[in-house]
Amino acid sequence: MNQTESFLSGSQNVVRLMGYEVEYTRWTVCFALLLVCIAYDQIAYQLRKGNLPGPLIKIPFMGSFLDSMKPTFEKYKTKWDSGPLSCVSVFHKFVVIASERDLARKILNSPSYVQPCVVDAGKKILKHTNWVFLDGRDHVEYRKGLNGLFTTRALGVYLPAQEEVYNKYFKEFLDHSQGKYTEFMIPFRDINVATSCRTFCGHYISDDAIKHIAEEYWNITAAMELVNFPLVLPFTKVWYGIRSRKIVMQYFMKAADASRKSMEAGNAPTCMMEEWIREMIETRKYNNSKGLDGSEKPSVLIRDFSDEEISLTFLSFLFASQDATSSAMTWLFQYLADYPEILQKVREEQFRIRDGDPNVPISLELLEKMTYTRMVVTECLRLRPPVLMVPYRVKKSFPISPEYTVPKDSMVIPTLYGALHDPKVYPDPESFKPERWEPNGLAQQNPKNWMVFGNGPHVCLGQRYAVNHLIACVGKASLMLDWSHKRTVDSDTQMIFATTFPQDMCLLKFTPFNPATIKLHLKEDAELQTPTAAGIPSSA
C-alpha cells in the first residue's frame, strides 16, 4: 500500500518532522486541520477586536449567532452601554457597534468608507440591482431622480388617497375591536401597507391585492434579520422572503404599466408612480425639443426609468413604510391612550383648525396648522425610534476614532437610540413630553441629536411623507374614534421585529367618538359637526 492509499483507508502512516518520526491517521489529520481553523478564526477575531468591549473569546465559527437569533432590546442596550464602540462576531462577520451620537454621525457621513448593507439578507431579498444598494455617485444621481416625489406639492397630491384609506381602516379598527381590548399591532401594519400602496400606486392596486401584499410582505420583513443563516436553503426565512418579493413585484409592475399609460394619455397624477412618470415625460419632451416648443424646463431633468426599476424602488419604499411607520403608529396610539390629557389636546387642536367640522378634508394647509399634533408625533418618534440602528458595510479600513480602525469588510452599525435619549438634550429622556418640542426649546436647539431618520447621504427619503402621514392619520382618528389601552407588564417592553413594537402587541379598544363629549375653546359661532366621512355613527 502506498502512503495515499493507507491515508484514505485510515490506517497509520509515519512522517518525518524535524528529525522526529510522527505517526498519523486520516482522523488525526482532520482533527489537526480543525484545530488550525479554530485557531485562525479565534486569532482573526482577537486581532479585529483589539481593545473593544465584546465577547472575550469567539465561540468557534458561529460566534454570537445564537444570541443574534433572538435579539432583544435589553441585549442591545447592554451592548450600547458597554462603550461608545463595541463588537461582536457572527459566523464570518465581524460587527462593530457605535452607540454615541458623534460616532454614529461620523459613520453615516463617511460614504467613502462605508455603504449601507440594510442587513445581510437585504440584497438577496430586495434584489442586488435595487437602487438602495447603489453607492457614491450612482446613488446620488438615482436619488436626485426621486426627490420630486417628496416635494411639498407632491405630498399634497397624495393626501386624498391617504384620507380615503384612513376612513376605510378606522371602520375596520372598530370591527376588529368589537368593544374589547384586542392586539392592534397587525391592524396598524395593515393601515400602513394600505396607505403606502394607495400613495405609491393609486387605484392601480385593488383592495384584495393590498391585503395580499400585506401578507406577502410579512415574509420579507421577517427575513430581514440583522444576521441570517448564510445559505438560502428552501423553506428558510430568506427563501420565503425572495418568493414573496417576486409576488409583490408583479403587482407593482402592473401598476407601473398602467400609470405610464395614464400619464402618456395626459391625465393628472394622483399617486407617486404617476408623479414620477410625469416627470420623466416632461424631461423627455423638453430634451427632444430643447425647449424650442416653449415647454418649461422641469426643475430637475431625470432620465427614463423602466417598469422594473420603478417597481424595485417602490419595493424598497414599502419596506420602509410598512415596517418603520407601523412601529411608530403603534407606539403613537398606545401613548395617546396612556396620556388621555394629551389626546384631548390633540383632539381640541384638530377640531379647532377645522372650525368644529371634522369632515373638512386633510390638506397641506391644515397639516401646517397641526402644531401640537406634530409635537406629539415628534416626541413619540424620539422616545420610541422605530429604527434603532442602521447597518453599514466597511469598504476600506475605517479609522473611526484615534484608537480604533474598523477592518475592511466588517459591518459597522451606528445606533440612533443613544442620541435620541441623551439626557443633556432631552432631560428625563424616558418620559413622554411633547412640550419639549416647543419652538426654541432645548430639543429644537439640538438638531444634531434628531437621528430618527438617520443622517448623511442616505438619510430617509420618505421622512416628510412619513411624519405627515402619522400626523394626518392620528389627527383624523382623534376626530372619529376614541380608544383606550389595557396596560400589561409588557406594554413598555420593546420587542424587536426589524423595528420595535410593544411586547404585548398593543392591546387597544376602539369605540366611535362622540363630538358632543368634547369641551372646546372654539370660536363662539363654531358648531360641532358629526364625523361622516367614515360613516361612523357619532354615538358610542
Ligand code: HEM
Ligand atoms: C417613521 C417612519 C420611518 C422611519 C423611522 C425611517 C427611518 C429611516 C432610516 C433610519 C433610514 C436610514 C438612513 C441612513 O442610513 O442614514 C431610512 C432610509 C430610507 N427610508 Fe425611511 N423611515 C421611515 C419611513 C419611510 C417611508 C414612509 C419611506 C418611503 C416612502 C422611506 C424611505 C426610505 C428610503 C428610500 C431610505 C434609503 C435612502 C437612501 O439610501 O438614500 N422611509 N429610513
